Amino acid sequence: MSNPLILATLLGLVCNSFSIELPKLLVDVLKPLGQSSLALGLICIGAGLKINDLKRYLQLMIVGSLQRLMVVPTIALAFAIIFQLLPLESCVLLLFAALPTAQSCYVMTASMGGDSAAVADLTSAQVIFSLLTLPFWINVMLEFFPN
Template identity: 45%
Template structure:
């Protein structure tokens, strides 16, 4: 399959989400409700079904999780390296650091499903489920001076994490999933990707970052270029299966999560700066993702 054909449908949905909000009169309340539905119901259902439907081997999964931890650690290190290299405003850096390592889960599962590789979406689901708590802890670290307890509570109760733990338990313990439940979860999962990508488009905004151009550029470069290079090195060192290697490399090249600006705003950070950085990274990833996929394939 052509790389452009793989990437284009998802970015068309992102563009449609932007048009629905800015040109077709759908209000912010509509998308706020849609985001809650995806976050608490649809996407956990997709994660659970993707993991439970593909048998996993504990040995190979351990290596995959080690590589995932290595990728996330590299992203966090790149984010904090800019603090010593660029000497940015501390408040701005604390807000935008997450843009170097957080990832768009909706795009992750959608692109993995389009790879036409056996078990690719299940592999991505495992990676995403394991990386969510790491990314959340890294994101709140700099912003948690006043809300550390609340942030920890949110991490423990994160529906992505709960769905992943439950699915891994069912998979490794070989607990059968009733057919009716599996079908219902599958239908919820189909809805998750489309609605999630529409919500990503509704969050796009390039306003609010003019005073921090170099810092924004660093974070976008780290997420879309430097982190995938680091992931390549990791996959050469650690013994991953070819399909797992491709999925992990795709994961490393994803743009920042669209919810990053919400976290910054809720914890007293510069939400507009994060929204601008996330938006620019998402738009730029339409160019970088095809390049990386072409190189790796």
């Protein structure tokens, strides 16, 4: 098991379960890094984005974006309706399902030797497409769960 995200999550669970607190010096060093991780990830994606590869990954970007931004939220909406979730839980489920892929997937893909150019293109495309799909899903949410 060499996935850094899984290892960090397991370490965090162990520390939390046993009420282990990090030393103040370590918190002071790591906290600013954590707060800047979104910006650093977006900078990495921008640096890894290759305009020439957009045609190469066009089909992946379209299929992946449709799947992530339309199919997954549709399944979440069906789940909320079938299991009669409360309106608040239904809205939270639908909104989380409608979000584009997290930018951290690029950083992990690059660090683990995956096709980081494809992930940079896909992540960028999903963020752009979500400008259209998120308002759509918010309207659907307001229609199904008006309270």
